[in-house]
Amino acid sequence: MFASLLRMATKYGFTDVREGLVEDIKGAYPTKWGDFGTARVLGEDVFGSPKPHPNAVLNLFVGQNVRFAIPFAYYRASIGGFSALMSDEPGTVLPRHTLACAIYGMCVTQRMMPTTVRTISFVLNLIVCPDMACILNVNVTPYEKRTEAVGKLSDIMYSGRQGDVLSAPSLEGVTCERCTSSLVLWHAARRSACWEILPTAFAVAKSWDELQ
Amino acid sequence: MVEGASFHNRQLCIASKIRSLLTSLTEDPSENEKITMKIEYWIEYVLCEQFATVDELAEGVSTVVWDMSDPYARSVVRFLKEFHDAPNRSGRARSFVDKLCERILRWFAMASVENLGANNYPGLVASCGGYGFIRAASFVGYLIEGGLLGPELVKRHLVKPLTAHHYTNQDNGPKFVRATAIYQLFIAAGNTLLCGLLKHEDVQACFETLNTSNILGIDAGKLKVRCAAHLDASSGSDLFGQEFREIHTAWLEREKEKVQETCAVENEEHEEEGVESVVVAEVPAEVETPLAFVPRDLPIDAIDIGIPSSILHDMERSSETSVNTPAIALSSPTFSISTVSDLTPTELGDESKYGEGQIATRHDTFYFEDGNVEIVCGDTVFRVHSTVVSFSSPKLRDMLSPMALHNAPMPKGCPRVVFKDSAEDFAALLKIIYTPGCVTSPQLGFDELTG
Numbered sequence: 109m110f111a112s113l114l115r116m117a118t119k120y121g122f123t124d125v126r127e128g129l130v131e132d133i134k135g136a137y138p139t140k141w142g143d144f145g146t147a148r149v150l151g152e153d154v155f156g157s158p159k160p161h162p163n164a165v166l167n168l169f170v171g172q173n174v175r176f177a178i179p180f181a182y183y184r185a186s187i188g189g190f191s192a193l194m195s196d197e198p199g200t201v202l203p204r205h206t207l208a209c210a211i212y213g214m215c216v217t218q219r220m221m222p223t224t225v226r227t228i229s230f231v232l233n234l235i236v237c238p239d240m241a242c243i244l245n246v247n248v249t250p251y252e253k254r255t256e257a258v259g260k261l262s263d264i265m266y267s268g269r270q271g272d273v274l275s276a277p278s279l280e281g282v283t284c285e286r287c288t289s290s291l292v293l294w295h296a297a298r299r300s301a302c303w304e305i306l307p308t309a310f311a312v313a314k315s316w317d318e319l320q
Numbered sequence: 321m322v323e324g325a326s327f328h329n330r331q332l333c334i335a336s337k338i339r340s341l342l343t344s345l346t347e348d349p350s351e352n353e354k355i356t357m358k359i360e361y362w363i364e365y366v367l368c369e370q371f372a373t374v375d376e377l378a379e380g381v382s383t384v385v386w387d388m389s390d391p392y393a394r395s396v397v398r399f400l401k402e403f404h405d406a407p408n409r410s411g412r413a414r415s416f417v418d419k420l421c422e423r424i425l426r427w428f429a430m431a432s433v434e435n436l437g438a439n440n441y442p443g444l445v446a447s448c449g450g451y452g453f454i455r456a457a458s459f460v461g462y463l464i465e466g467g468l469l470g471p472e473l474v475k476r477h478l479v480k481p482l483t484a485h486h487y488t489n490q491d492n493g494p495k496f497v498r499a500t501a502i503y504q505l506f507i508a509a510g511n512t513l514l515c516g517l518l519k520h521e522d523v524q525a526c527f528e529t530l531n532t533s534n535i536l537g538i539d540a541g542k543l544k545v546r547c548a549a550h551l552d553a554s555s556g557s558d559l560f561g562q563e564f565r566e567i568h569t570a571w572l573e574r575e576k577e578k579v580q581e582t583c584a585v586e587n588e589e590h591e592e593e594g595v596e597s598v599v600v601a602e603v604p605a606e607v608e609t610p611l612a613f614v615p616r617d618l619p620i621d622a623i624d625i626g627i628p629s630s631i632l633h634d635m636e637r638s639s640e641t642s643v644n645t646p647a648i649a650l651s652s653p654t655f656s657i658s659t660v661s662d663l664t665p666t667e668l669g670d671e672s673k674y675g676e677g678q679i680a681t682r683h684d685t686f687y688f689e690d691g692n693v694e695i696v697c698g699d700t701v702f703r704v705h706s707t708v709v710s711f712s713s714p715k716l717r718d719m720l721s722p723m724a725l726h727n728a729p730m731p732k733g734c735p736r737v738v739f740k741d742s743a744e745d746f747a748a749l750l751k752i753i754y755t756p757g758c759v760t761s762p763q764l765g766f767d768e769l770t771g
Contacts, residue, residue: 109748112742112744112745112747112748112749113748113749113752115741115745116741116745116746116748116749117749119715119741120713120715120716120749121713121714121715121716122712122713122749122752124712125712125752189330190330190333211337215334215365
């Protein structure tokens, strides 16, 4: 229903209808980092299936020029990696240009991942936590255990997230509260930086401001 | 470093992308500029981010040589040379080129001990058969001539391909493949190979494999003698290059004669049948033989490894499009949208297909007996009120105006037009037109799903 209406309203110039439809998806496709945490995933009645394939959503937004939503739609499509982007199921096949932008953007966003992995190890090794119970306390924890803890933290932050570099990792209970708080803040800054480059990375616009 | 199957798949995909970009290089420098930037970007990217080791990347990309035809091989080598020698190139990227070239040479050496018959495709020549070996020979020749393979490597690895003669077939197929490969190798790098890179005995042994009369149109005995004479002389390699050119030209002449004879026979047959004679195919008398590799001028300015220019260009273009005028600039996967002035009958579907007597199913809801226009979408027909449907849409108003409908067929007493939209899409539009309240979001019923 939603996709059909959007296509028809755009094609035949039903401006009010189109604006109403676009307004309704703004909550699901934020343009500000602060709104990312509350972003919804729209389902059945909007896209015609319980869990719409992100490629189908991307095709719809690109085809109907819903520009503000395109970077995030690209990002959601890129989370599944190459195999999802190159899906050949009906309705999910990305046109050549869209596919090129998606792959390029995916690599740009995900290249922050290995960079961050290297940095996190470096950062963690620098932390000298005064809390005697914290595994990052260099005076108490033996070197091997500390290295193990650093590896474990890196895993929590990046393993199994399948390219979703924007989601926050759960660090509760791994280190002391003070260290967890520092790491969460540091990691949020990295994710925020990643968010800011989405419009450029997927070749939609030069900044989010341009899409407001 | 991130591990796992998906990571490995990404490595393979990027290597495959680099490979396909390399094969898309052509002889035209203007066309190559964009491709070159993209290849540079991807290579630097995967290496800089330790996405793949130098060896892994070289392994993933090097199979390109077996699928490469000659002009592409030259372009790829030119690219590799310029990429390697660029002043701002990273050490890892230079190392990648070195590894790639070495790997190709070693593959070529390994393949040389296989049976190279055109009908048997074992091991390394599996994908392209003997022709893969021939292309590889040409490629290796350009690498040598371009200075991308060092003298030590060539001496160590090239002797085997030149002197091996592993044939299990008794026919001329494998010999033909080997002779052609060696011929291609010397065409590409004869100058360099004969300027001290190979020993006299090696070159002689190489031409032993050509000791088949008239294979390729090359007189092997003559070549052998000339080669020995050349190696003994101190006058440089021009003589040998000239010799190759003469032989090549002679061979082309013979091919030309064959073509002309074939055409003459065909013409006679046509004349006998009363058909006008055809023009004889032209074979160029002068064929440029690449005896030396001449690289393009290297770029002076540092190359910025950022977003490829084509994507930047597209981005700038798309940013110029106004958000407020979507209907003008978009394209949809299912239909194209143009300006209102373009609303000619081409915007509509094929009306003749749904003329009088054509079967189309009436839509359950939107077929009003008192409607004044029938709209066919796919195999569904809607009968609606043109004034109601077009009230908020200038575009539909134009399409359903009396003037536009003047020549439309009237199978049921009212004009019938065919739209290219799907019945489902058009029914959705009619639903909000005839029941306006349903357009608000609560009625649409957004279904929230987590994750």
